[in-house]
Amino acid sequence: MVATAYQEPYRLQYHLSAPSGAMSDPNGMVCFEGEYHQCYQYTGRWGHAVSRDLLYWEHLPLALAGDELGDAWSGSAVVDWRDTSGLFNGKPGLAAVFTHFKDGLQSQSLAYSSDKGRTWAKFAGNPVIPNPGLKDFRDPKVLWHPETGRWVMVVSADKRVRFYSSPNLIDWTFESEFGEGQGSHAAVWECPDLFPLAVDGNDHDVKWVLHVSIGDNEETDGSTAQCFIGRFDGRQFVNDLPGNEVRWTDFGRDFYAAVSYSDIPEEDGRRIWLGWMSNWMYPFDAPTDPWKGAMSIPRALSLRTEGEAVRLAQQPIAELKRLRGESSQLRELRVEDGVIRLDFTGSSYELEATVEWEEIDEFGFRFRTSDSEATVAGYCARTHELFLDRTRSGFSDIRNRSGNPARFAKRFNAPRYRSANRLTLHAFVDASSIELFFDDGLQVFTSLIYPDPGSAGLELFASGGSAVFTGLRIHKMTSIWRPMHNDTPGTNRSCEQGTG
Structure with a gap:
């Protein structure tokens, strides 16, 4: 029976939300063969949607679920173009690095897909980075670093982040740590991201942005996020800003866990991210039913000089004009x-x-x-x-x-x-x-x-x-949704493109 899904009170009409259930942190964001993959936390699993334009979304079955190693918490995805992992028979494939959580223990694990993200298998040797003795050790973001020819992982570790490197997404080496005496330490740092951006569009002046979200706390009256601008050599991040300077990402209260898409084609050239529109002070108490949580609109990022300061700027993506x-x-x-x-x-x-x-x-x-x-x-x-x-x-x-x-x-x-x-x-x-x-x-x-x-x-x-x-x-x-059957992200039901 066709229900009034996506027409409920308060249902967002041009933002990604799940048909039902609680959506939180964005996960597994990657562009591959003309599709954007948007996974998200769905109570210890990865919900999954795909889009060709970041506007109209098709819900797919769950990408990752829990297993004997625990729940599948937040993480990222990349295209292993050169099959460095040896998991794709010499062809490109999708690799996801995520946090396994069980009995209070957090470790980093690997999953992979050879069919454009429609099905995922977990690596037999998980975890690829066992817990090093930390209570908070989660949310890995992985990227390819061309200058060193290695994969880099940045992972949150209490009120700091750790950097690891790998030739193959499987064998990881600890490189350095960043965070002591830097920015806000109001609460645990979560969902890190790391990426280069040209300053004022000048490809000869490139800086690195390290972004972290900050968990629920009284000092900032809820959860929030901050960014650092500096240099990264594949092993160590150096902050260009004074350590006591805090650069907030968003001055509202409902932009959290923002992470950028990996592998957007070079001819596009944009760095695009989005965040979860909620706050860990009140994550799922919204007066909405049967859904909780949604993503922000996607935003293109740049570094711009204002006065004597280089600042991160966010602009709505041009596709929204459609x-x-x-x-x-x-x-x-x-x-x-x-x-x-x-x-x-x-x-x-x-x-x-x-x-x-x-x-x-x-x-x-x-x-x-x-x-x-x-x-x-x-x-x-x-x-x-x-x-x-x-x-x-x-x-x-x-x-x-x-x-x-x-x-x-x-x-x-x-x-x-x-x-x-x-x-x-x-x-x-x-x-x-x-x-x-x-x-x-x-x-x-x-x-x-x-x-x-x-x-x-x-x-x-x-x-x-x-x-x-x-x-x-x-x-x-115009709305991106049409009336559809009641379902959950774990079914094969797809959203149809439409204008409402």
């Missing part, structure tokens, strides 16, 4: 000490805008509005801070894992990097999420929201002066 439906372009609007309600309603849309001002206290946007609800975002000139305010965004009785209130209804602030009186915003709003890219993606806020379906208005506001909103374009987003 989901645009009805579009509106508004004339220039000046807002002075008041609110303008736009002639627009919707719950899944994209917004682009530029704002300029001279003297002002605060200005911004009011998303998903009604008489009683609004998610507010903008800029406070008095404090030179960007902000996202979900104190009146709708349902907020979210509980933490102890059953206590999770302080969901909050305002989030971030110091703005740019000083010019000109601000750009690229916003993506869906049924229960909002993702904000300020100043060409230099600062990003990702947040879950649970407004009433009737809260569908959109407003502009300014206080303490006037703001001029230009280049204001709104695109309704």
